[in-house]
Amino acid sequence: MANEFSLDGKVALVTGAARGIGLEIACRLAQSGAQVVFTDVEPELGPEAAASVQGGSYRNLDVTAQSQWEDTIQEIRDQHGRLDILVNNAGISPAGNIEQSDLALWRRVQTINVESVFLGCRTALPLMRQSGEGGSIINLSSIQALRPAAELAAYSASKAAVRALTKSVALHAARDRIRCNSVHPGGVHTRMLDDFAALTGDAEAALLKLNAANPLGRVGLPLDIANGVLYLASDLSAWVTGLELVIDGGSTL
Known part of the structure; x- marks a missing residue:
């Protein structure tokens, strides 16, 4: 029986892939056959992570910098000729309620957590469209987008924005059979x-x-989230777009 989760022949880009959930996602996609570009701003960890799996490579990427996104996508175009899977995972989650959060913190969280997803989707879509075979964009949101936390004001707002942006991209890209879904982890160790x-x-x-x-x-464990991302990256989810995939052990019930 064929492996229905196989990603053979596909090229993936994962942001924030040097550690934690991003690392687990990148490794899971590589183990399923994809050529995976690990990206992060941790050059001491990223190359080692990418070298740990077959088909892995590393590129330093500040996800808030448009020029670095453009350079990264161009490098993938030159080396692979295609991009099938984009996982926007990079993010931060500083604590603070609305009164504890100053404007500088607010702007930093929105820049890293929201603008990076905007830049990733916008920059990657032309190359994803080029193959004519569709593709999959997976944006990491959070259960805080669905059930905001008082002590995570800026973070909750940023992840709600990712949720809405995902649906907008899903509608826009559907004509090219490029799917866009969000994953909403609960507490992950x-x-x-x-x-x-x-x-x-x-x-x-x-x-x-x-x-x-x-x-x-x-x-949760990082692998719990990576398995959900693998489903959305694979052809098993070919008729799934705009979905909010909640992976939280039932904590939002």
Whole structure:
């Protein structure tokens, strides 16, 4: 039986791929046969991550810089001649309610979390369209786009913007059979979650509380999110676009 999740012959670009969820996504796509361009702003980690899988390569990419997006897409055009999958994963999640968040923090979060997705989609679409075979854009949002958190004001707003932008891109790109979907992770055990737990003063107790509060009894793992992204990247989701794929162990129920 053929592997229905096979990405053989496809080229993917993943942002924020040096660690955490992005690293797991990039590796999962590569393990499924894709040629994956790992991108990040961590040159000490990114090349090692890309070298760990067959078909991986690394490029330094500041996702807020339009010129770097243009250079990256041109390099993919020159080296691979196509781009089938774009995963906009890079982002930050500083804590702060509306009164604790100053304008500089607000703008930084929107620039990194929202403008990067805008730039990625806008810059990648012409190359994705060129093959005539369609493609898949997957934007990492969050359950905070659906259930905002008081202590994550700027982050919640940014991820709601990603959710809406995804649907707009899905409508625009559908004529070229390019799909665009958003993934909404719940609490996932990464450095971001560890940092958030540390703010409570007792990180271990906070993580135990998060595990106990989840209907499935644990916080998520990066692989849980990567498996959802793999589905959206594969041809199994060929008739799926504009979807909000919530992967949260039932925490938003």
